Amino acid sequence: VLHFLLLLQKTKKVFYYCIFAFVGSPFQTFSLASRIICRVQCQEYFTKYDIFHRHLMQNHNINVEMEQHLFESMRDFEHWKKNIEQITTSLYVKQNSGKVNQDGCKVIYYNCHRSYHYKQNCMKRVFTKTNKTGYACPSRICVTVFNNGHTQIIYWKTHVGHSQLLRTIPINNTLKSHIADNIKQGISDDEIVRKTIDAGHEGILPPRATIVKKQDLVNIRRQFQMFYSTYKHPNDHSSVTIWVNENLTDKRFSLLYLKEVGTSHTILDEKDFVLMIMTKVQEDVLKEYGYDRICVDGTHGTNAYGYHLHTLMVIDEFGSGYPVAFCFSNRQDELLCRVFFREIKHKIGRSIQTQTFMSDCAPAYYLAWEHEMGKADNRLLCTWHVNRSWRRAADKKIQNVQKRIKTLEDLQLIRCLLNETEFCSRLIAFMDLLKNDADTVKFATYFSKHYLKNTPIWAYCFRKGLGINTNMYVESYHNTLKKMTFHRKQSRRMDKAIENVLQIEKLAIINRHQRLHGVSVSERQKNVARSHKKFSDIPSNAICEIRPLKEWIVTSSTKETQYTVKWEDNTCNVPCMRCEICSICIHSYSCDYTEFSIKGYICKHIHACIQYYCIDSDFNKQHLEQSILEKTKKIRKTESKSKFNAYDSYQLAGTLMNLNLQLYESHEAEIFSDADHRKLVQYLYHVRDILGRGVYDFPQKNKINLKKKIPKQRR
Structure with a gap:
């Protein structure tokens, strides 16, 4: 077996996991008799519970109360047991499936769930918290099931050695099913938690429902395999790759481009990651409105890997921004933008000759656009970004506070002039004043270098009639993305960040549909x-x-x-x-x-x-309504066709199972029992998951506090 495992994967991790699958857990185990341990001072071992009960009475003056009940059926007993557990905040679990006594009756023991030690899973190397105390609790139930179906029980009700808190009670199947149904209905996590807690306080659900939290919902999703649509593999990198490959032929998407970490590229580095997404609806909107106004900007804080989200946006007929393409990448330079715009041009089949292109003060976006799509009729800088650049430069280069404020105020007034002749004359006079003042000469040098020769990209008189002044379309979209979809929290996984972006794209379609019908206004x-x-x-x-x-x-x-x-x-x-x-x-x-x-x-x-x-x-209202109907027909349904099954793409299992069968049929397998082979098959699934993680993974640049809220988007 060791030879087989080493051939399967020459890593210490796989070796460790599989070895302990056979030789057993490195943690101490206890026999049924030796695990009856008294927790009260003496910590003695006992072979039977009767002796343990007498010991508690004689040595510790603890009387273990006992009750006897008779029920007509096992169902009545289960109902009684459920009520007792809720009243006493406890849980009783089967010791085994039961044994038949001399009278032919089946005897089943239910022990307090806080008794004994936690059986450590050999596949887990991390020590986790447990509800087990390591000792025996005298409270238990002995159930005798007669041949006629009647059930007699002996109930020892006294608990010793542990507290009876709700947090120690696991969520039962009834509560799990209730929460799972709410998840399937698409109710938000916050709403599910709130409603579940309220139902617990009202007595509709078990008391355990009063302390349900979001992590419980995560665990239930994992147990019921109710993952989000982009979740395809426990490893994030593999999950993204599988999702892209599955959706390459999906008619919903127009552009799905993935450059994985570790793959070569003609322009980008091997360590770079790039993921571009554009749906068919986005392609149609880009073709319809891309000729008018284009906005592009990037934002951070959408994932734990430090990847930026770059968004290409157009302005529709209502003056609202509409995202038409997304790009996740660790880069934000001109080379990345060239690849981004080149792929869009390739999918659309032509260049986009836009009238107005707006971005931040960095030249990377426009230079890449000009290189791939051609020169725009008007290139504009976002007013907000220009103001920020001027303010930062003035803080560094003008030490006199009053002159700093006066300089920025005069500059703002000059920029807002709508007459070109007046603007040019006022700007020349303003620059002369700055150069002749020792306190402002450094700012004059900075302004001459970066803005004096580029007045058409920031002055108001050169953007009359263009209908765009700031890049707040993209900024507002990014703020909505972080607030409504990410809930101001960074996504731990990249595939979840993709899911959130697709959700906001669906929201954009809904909003556009409502604006067309006059339900909402921009x-x-x-x-x-x-x-x-x-x-x-x-x-x-x-x-x-x-x-x-x-x-x-x-x-x-x-x-x-x-x-x-x-x-x-x-x-x-x-x-x-x-x-x-x-x-x-x-x-x-x-x-x-x-x-x-x-x-x-x-x-x-x-x-x-x-x-x-x-x-x-x-104005002809009938023609307007007809046009609205025609535009509405172009809006396509965006429901994802992918199923919520995270393990559809596993192919490694078959290979490993074939290897196991070959080993079983070989003469070397004769030294192992059938039980060993069944155990081997079980743990080969875990080995498969390890091998399926791939060579590369997303590098996490810094230790990011995923619970910390993302700062509000700049405005």
């Missing part, structure tokens, strides 16, 4: 409704008509500023950002106010012009 649609209410702040004399029913000058109600509103005569009858009350969409009018030209929603000045100068917008 934040920009809410802003349109708010601006409609604000138009009453603008009096009619504040509006000057320049061209009849074509162009107006509106004076601001708060500042002495004038804005130009124009009728574009371009109302669309398809799903779009619109004001239902005014029967217009975002394309009907234009305004040079920041809310319209930069933030991209209908401002109060447009609403005011509509109220005082009525124009037929040619």
